[in-house]
Amino acid sequence: MRHTISVLVENKPGVLARISSLFSARGFNIDSLAVGETEQHDVSRMTIIVKGDEKILEQVMKQLNKLIDIIKVIDFVGQPHLERDLVLIKVNAGKGKRSEVLEIVDIFRAKIVDVASNSVIVEMTGDEEKILALVNMLKPYGIKEIVRTGIVAMGRG
Amino acid sequence: MKLTGAQIFVESLIKEKVEIMFGIPGGVLLPTFDVLYGAPIKFILTRHEQGAAHMADGYARATGKVGVCIATSGPGATNLTTGLATANMDSVPVVAFTGQVATHLVGNDAFQEADTTGVTRSITKYNYLVKDVREIASTIKEAFHIARTGRPGPVLIDFPVDVQRASCEFVYHKYHKEVEIRSYKPKYKGHPQQIKKAIDLIKQSERAVIYAGGGVIISGAAGELREMAKTTQIPVTLTLMGMGAFPQDSELFLGMLGMHGTYFANHAIQNSDLIIAIGARFDDRITARLDAFAPKAKIIHIDIDPTSISKNVKVDVPIVGDAKNVMREMNKLLNKLGSKNMEKRKKWQKQISQWKKENPLTYKKDGKLRPQYVVEKIYEVTKGKAIIATEVGQNQMWAQQFYKYNYPRHFITSGGLGTMGYGFPAAIGAKLGKPEKVVFDIAGDGSFQMNIQEMATAVNNKVGVKIAILNNGYLGMVRQWQQLFYKKRYSATDLTANPDFVKIAEAYGALGIRVSEKGEVEGALRKAISVDGPVILDFLVEREENVFPMVPAGARLDEVIRGLA
Ligand SMILES: Cc1cc2nc3c(=O)[nH]c(=O)nc-3n(C[C@H](O)[C@H](O)[C@H](O)COP(=O)(O)OP(=O)(O)OC[C@H]3O[C@@H](n4cnc5c(N)ncnc54)[C@H](O)[C@@H]3O)c2cc1C
Ligand SMILES: Cc1ncc(C[n+]2csc(CCOP(=O)(O)OP(=O)(O)O)c2C)c(N)n1
Ligand SMILES: [Mg+2]
Numbered sequence: 001m002r003h004t005i006s007v008l009v010e011n012k013p014g015v016l017a018r019i020s021s022l023f024s025a026r027g028f029n030i031d032s033l034a035v036g037e038t039e040q041h042d043v044s045r046m047t048i049i050v051k052g053d054e055k056i057l058e059q060v061m062k063q064l065n066k067l068i069d070i071i072k073v074i075d076f077v078g079q080p081h082l083e084r085d086l087v088l089i090k091v092n093a094g095k096g097k098r099s100e101v102l103e104i105v106d107i108f109r110a111k112i113v114d115v116a117s118n119s120v121i122v123e124m125t126g127d128e129e130k131i132l133a134l135v136n137m138l139k140p141y142g143i144k145e146i147v148r149t150g151i152v153a154m155g156r157g
Numbered sequence: 158m159k160l161t162g163a164q165i166f167v168e169s170l171i172k173e174k175v176e177i178m179f180g181i182p183g184g185v186l187l188p189t190f191d192v193l194y195g196a197p198i199k200f201i202l203t204r205h206e207q208g209a210a211h212m213a214d215g216y217a218r219a220t221g222k223v224g225v226c227i228a229t230s231g232p233g234a235t236n237l238t239t240g241l242a243t244a245n246m247d248s249v250p251v252v253a254f255t256g257q258v259a260t261h262l263v264g265n266d267a268f269q270e271a272d273t274t275g276v277t278r279s280i281t282k283y284n285y286l287v288k289d290v291r292e293i294a295s296t297i298k299e300a301f302h303i304a305r306t307g308r309p310g311p312v313l314i315d316f317p318v319d320v321q322r323a324s325c326e327f328v329y330h331k332y333h334k335e336v337e338i339r340s341y342k343p344k345y346k347g348h349p350q351q352i353k354k355a356i357d358l359i360k361q362s363e364r365a366v367i368y369a370g371g372g373v374i375i376s377g378a379a380g381e382l383r384e385m386a387k388t389t390q391i392p393v394t395l396t397l398m399g400m401g402a403f404p405q406d407s408e409l410f411l412g413m414l415g416m417h418g419t420y421f422a423n424h425a426i427q428n429s430d431l432i433i434a435i436g437a438r439f440d441d442r443i444t445a446r447l448d449a450f451a452p453k454a455k456i457i458h459i460d461i462d463p464t465s466i467s468k469n470v471k472v473d474v475p476i477v478g479d480a481k482n483v484m485r486e487m488n489k490l491l492n493k494l495g496s497k498n499m500e501k502r503k504k505w506q507k508q509i510s511q512w513k514k515e516n517p518l519t520y521k522k523d524g525k526l527r528p529q530y531v532v533e534k535i536y537e538v539t540k541g542k543a544i545i546a547t548e549v550g551q552n553q554m555w556a557q558q559f560y561k562y563n564y565p566r567h568f569i570t571s572g573g574l575g576t577m578g579y580g581f582p583a584a585i586g587a588k589l590g591k592p593e594k595v596v597f598d599i600a601g602d603g604s605f606q607m608n609i610q611e612m613a614t615a616v617n618n619k620v621g622v623k624i625a626i627l628n629n630g631y632l633g634m635v636r637q638w639q640q641l642f643y644k645k646r647y648s649a650t651d652l653t654a655n656p657d658f659v660k661i662a663e664a665y666g667a668l669g670i671r672v673s674e675k676g677e678v679e680g681a682l683r684k685a686i687s688v689d690g691p692v693i694l695d696f697l698v699e700r701e702e703n704v705f706p707m708v709p710a711g712a713r714l715d716e717v718i719r720g721l722a
Contacts, residue, residue, distance in 0.1 A: 010340060013286070014274060021279060062464040068283045068303065071340040 002031075003057060004076040004083060004153045007046040010069040011037065019046065019070075022063050028052045032085070034150030043071065047152045080156040086149040087131050088113070089122045092142035101141055108134045119144060127151075162290040162321040163188040166254075167196050169297040175225050177201060177216065177589055179209035183229020184269065185256035185318040201589065201618055204610040206233050208582040210240020211608070213251045215583030217244075218569045219544055220590040221377070223304050227254040231269030234315075235276065239576060241311045242280040246573025247398060248375060250309040252300050253281075259319040260288055273315045282310030290323040302336040307343030308462040309375060343461060347478035347486060354474045355433075355457045356490045362431035362455075363501035364508075365391045368414065368443075371398030371572070372436015372460060372480050374565045379403065381484035382435065388491050390502045392509055394422040396437050397557060400568040405561040411509070412518060415443035416708050417554045420516035420717050423708065425509055426451050427715040434458040436480045439469040440573070445714035459483045516706075516719060518558055526675045528552070528627040528698040532559035535597055535625060538682045543595040544569065546584035548604030549577045550634035552627045554704040556599035578607025584622040585615055595623070595686055602628040602655050612665040615691040623685045625694045626658055629702065637703045641718075662693035673697040 009015045016035065023030055032049035050057070064073045076083075093101040101120060105112060110124035124134055128151065135146065160168065166189055170178070177199040182190040193200055203209040206228040213224030224244075228237045234255040244251045258267040263286075274284045283303050285296050293316075300312040359365060373382055379402045386393050386409050393403045394411040403410055412419035414426055423445075426432065432454045437443075444450040450470060458465075458472040459480055466475045476483055520529040532555050535543070541561050546569040547553040553570055562568045569587055571579040584598040598605075605626055615622060632650040639647050662669030668688050672681045672695065685692040706717045 014278070014284075017275070018278060025279070059464065059468055066462065066464050068338065068341045 001054060001077070002049065002051050004081070004151065005048045005050065005061070005064075006074045006076060006153055007048065007064060007070055008038070008072040009044050009046060010071065011042050011044045012069055015044075015069045016046075018067055019048075019064065022060055022067075023048075023050060026052075026056055026060065028056070028060070032148075032150045034152045036152075045152075047150065049151055074155070076153050076155070081153050082156060083127045083151050083153045084125055085128065085131055085151045086123070086125045087134070088147045089124075089135065089138060089143055090119055090145040091122060091138045092118060092144065093120045094118050097141055101138065104134070104137045108137075110134060158327060159324050160327040161188065161192075161324045162293050162316075163192040165290070165293045165325075165327050166297070166316070166321070167192045167198070168327065169294050170198060170225065171196070173223070173297065173301050175223075178225040178227060179203055179212040179216075179586070180227035181206055181209065181229065181233060183233050183256060185230045185258060186227065186321075188318065188321040189227075189256070189316070201614060203582070203614050205608065206236035207239050207578065208585075208608050208611040208614065210237045210251070210253065211243065211576075211579050211582035212586035212589070213253070214240060214244045214249045215546060215569055215586030216590040217249050217251055217586075218583070219566055219587035219594075221566065222590070223250045223252055223301055224586060225252050225254075229256045229269070230258055230273070231271045234271050234273040238277060238280060241277055241313065243571050243574045243576045243579055244311040245280050245282065247571065248309050248371060249311065250304040251311040252297075252304050253311060253313045255313060255315050256321075257286065257315045257317040260317045261319070263317065273313070277313050280311075281313050282308075284313040284315065286315045286317075287320055288317070290320050290325045293320070294327065299336055299338065303338075303341065307341070344477050345461070345479040345482050347459065347476040347483035349486070351474055351476045352483065352486050352490070355476060356487060356494075358431055358455055358457060358474060359389060359391075359433070359491065360494060360497060363498060364429045364505045365389070365431040365433060365502075366411070366425050366429045367391050367393040367433045367435065368396075368426065368437055369393060369399045369402055369435040370396040370437025373399055373402040374436075376436060376461075376480035377565070378436070378481035378484055379565045381481055381488060384488050385484055385491065388488065390499060390506070391433070392425060392506065394418070394425065396440070396443060396572070397570060398572045399437065400557060401562040401565045404563045406563065408506075413557060414714075415440075416445065417558070417704055417706065418443070418708075419518050420706050420719065421509055421512035423714045423717055424512050426454075427713070428508075429454045432456045434460075434472075435484065436460060438465040441469070443714075444469055445708045445712055445716075449713040451714075518706075520702075524675060526673060526678070526696065526698050528555050528629070528696070528702055529559045530675060531625060531627060531678055531696050531698065532556055532599060534678045534682055535599070536560040538679060538686065539595050539597070543567070543597055544584075544587050544591060546570065546580040546587060546596065546598045548580040548598065548600045549575045550601045550604060550632065551629070551637065551702070551704050552599050552601040552604070552633070554634075555627065558704075560599075577601070577604035579604075581605060581622070581624060582608050582611050584624075585611060585620050588620050588622050589618075596621075598622055598624045600624050600626045601633060602626055602630065602652055602658075603632045606655075609661065612661070612667060612691065616666045619690055621689050621691060623692050623694065626696060627698050628655070628658070628695055629698055629700045630655060631700060633702075634704070636701070640701070640703070642709070658693050658695040668692045669695065671695045671697065
């Protein structure tokens with residue numbers, strides 16, 4: 001099962017290594033990781049997306065809680081929350097196809113942020129599903145590059 | 158007052174009441190060793206940094222205080238790692254300092270540079286790289302706090318040479334403030350609701366067993382454990398790490414459980430309807446085949462570390478808290494229960510006595526010099542009052558089985574990591590912490606050679622530890638497995654090229670005694686104890702003696718091999 005884990009940590013060197021090694025030591029791949037400062041400059045928020053065996057994940061959650069630099073750990077599974085990811089897609093858009101690409105971008109309420117003679121860069125914010133849908137729609141035109149920031153999540157209310 | 162980093166380091170250690178530290182100097186530690194020269198802290202120069210780490214660990218286990226060791230950058234630091242990993246697995250409070258190259262050189266492949274915090278991250282409870290002289294005092298204070306509180310463990314501080322040389326204002330009264338780490342708040346008090354649930358389960362149980370471990374020793378809760386067993390009349394089994402937490406001459410004592418545990422402890426666990434686990438972590442050495450572990454039992458688990466709970470075995474009533482605190486609360490309630498269920502408990506005890514009678518812990522008693530006999534004699538001669546450290550292997554299991562541990566902090570062994578070479582330096586550390594005690598290292602001929610160089614440290618500092626080598630000329634524990642499961646193909650386990658241990662002792666300036674006859678054992682032991690300095694006792698024991706009982710890998714806990722057919 002996919003888990004969205006949000007971790008509040010001390011903004012210190014070594015913290016990321018401590019956290020990532022908890023996952024890697026158990027053979028878990030981190031699907032997505034986003035780190036940034038919070039409203040307090042000495043506290044950072046990490047949002048981690050992982051899939052894995054429930055029992056092992058429960059142990060990882062406890063281990064995360066135990067790490068000395070970690071202030072709080074939340075697993076958003078089953079809790080009302082928002083997820084957002086920002087994606088940049090460089091897609092082929094030569095003369096003949098450009099208007100079709102623009103139409104798709106429009107439907108998804110994405111933005112064109114750069115234009116070159118044969119390609120454009122599309123920017124979109126959304127959850128995983130929406131981003132995958134956009135990527136699928138653009139695939140037939142030839143995607144040259146995708147860059148994502150990683151998913152961030154916030155509890156509702 | 159303005160002090161250098163090195164001075165602040167030493168002042169901070171004095172504030173932490175450090176009496177003794179173990180280690181070896183090196184280039185990047187020169188400023189610090191200059192201040193240590195003449196400081197009111199006893200410094201034990203070891204012959205290998207691994208020895209220093211194990212000595213700090215043995216000192217900590219014997220005294221309950223934090224052990225301190227120090228090593229230089231690069232190879233000094235990497236030599237410490239086995240000791241840190243050993244302490245980490247067994248939850249031992251150690252603070253280790255390592256010198257580091259100057260901050261502007263870190264990460265440059267500088268001379269004798271190793272990424273010490275990177276290398277030790279997963280084998281310490283926490284670690285630090287101190288980059289600012291103003292942070293030394295608070296870092297050291299925090300390190301000692303983290304090492305000794307909650308589930309204890311080793312903490313490492315990496316200390317670059319330029320930070321040792323830099324200086325700043327050092328204010329003593331500031332240093333005395335309490336440590337406050339917002340993200341680290343160990344829980345000592347058990348949840349009352351959970352405690353109530355536990356009491357209810359105990360009330361209903363008929364065939365309960367208390368399974369207690371190293372956490373009871375760490376928590377200083379042997380008294381509470383005794384009281385709980387006495388009021389409830391529930392029998393007690395201990396893990397290897399728990400030895401000494403419960404008096405072995407008690408009727409209620411079942412001995413150790415697990416792979417080399419007693420037949421009756423393992424059978425009691427497998428047939429129980431309730432297991433009360435206290436400061437023990439359901440290690441795979443004690444659960445044996447996990448899906449067949451204690452099939453009829455409900456489980457109460459008291460542990461200070463939530464990650465220990467339901468890690469391997471699903472627990473019905475978890476209680477996160479300090480063993481002493483929680484048991485104290487439970488005992489108050491249990492005392493009120495009175496004699497409920499005592500009839501059923503008596504029946505259970507009878508069943509256990511039956512198992513005990515039919516399958517006692519024993520060995521072949523003939524004219525030969527057997528290792529178990531040596532351990533029994535050590536027990537007799539020391540009247541059970543000695544501190545026993547062990548190496549790893551058969552010697553360790555015999556030391557557990559045939560010496561009776563009646564006091565906490567008297568059995569010092571590497572359980573979790575199983576580090577050969579641990580026992581001798583740990584014994585030195587223990588003796589320095591408890592000089593009034595007789596201290597033995599019950600050793601294997603293989604293990605002893607892994608830190609044999611510390612003979613110089615022991616002789617030089619007049620540390621009177623007695624090394625009793627159960628010399629079987631084999632890496633015996635591995636040989637035993639080869640005998641039982643690999644058709645006696647003794648691949649790479651023969652140690653007949655051993656050195657002459659008596660001459661080794663003499664070369665270091667110590668006494669060596671060789672014993673090859675049963676009748677000589679007692680006299681040799683008495684002689685060794687009467688001598689002030691370290692003594693090597695070389696017991697030439699039966700070479701192919703095996704450790705029984707034994708639960709083979711993959712078997713159920715009660716599928717016990719009692720001996721060779
Ligand atoms: C060759 C060999 C054979 C072995 N065979 C056996 C065997 O047959 N049987 C056996 O038992 N072991 C055996 N061991 C040892 C085994 O590997 C483990 O080290 C041991 O079982 C762990 O003991 P423990 O569960 O008491 O945990 P420890 O490692 O002592 O851990 C202590 C537990 O207590 C908790 N704790 C710490 N402080 C507190 C506190 N204040 N309050 C409450 N809880 C606290 C900790 O969180 C932890 O969960 C063997 C080792 C070797 C090398
Ligand atoms: C550092 C280390 N290397 C290897 C092992 C694997 N091992 C476990 S027991 C053992 C044999 C120990 O031999 P010895 O010290 O002579 O003890 P004996 O079993 O003969 O009593 C070995 C090699 C280990 N535990 N530790
Ligand atoms: Mg041997």
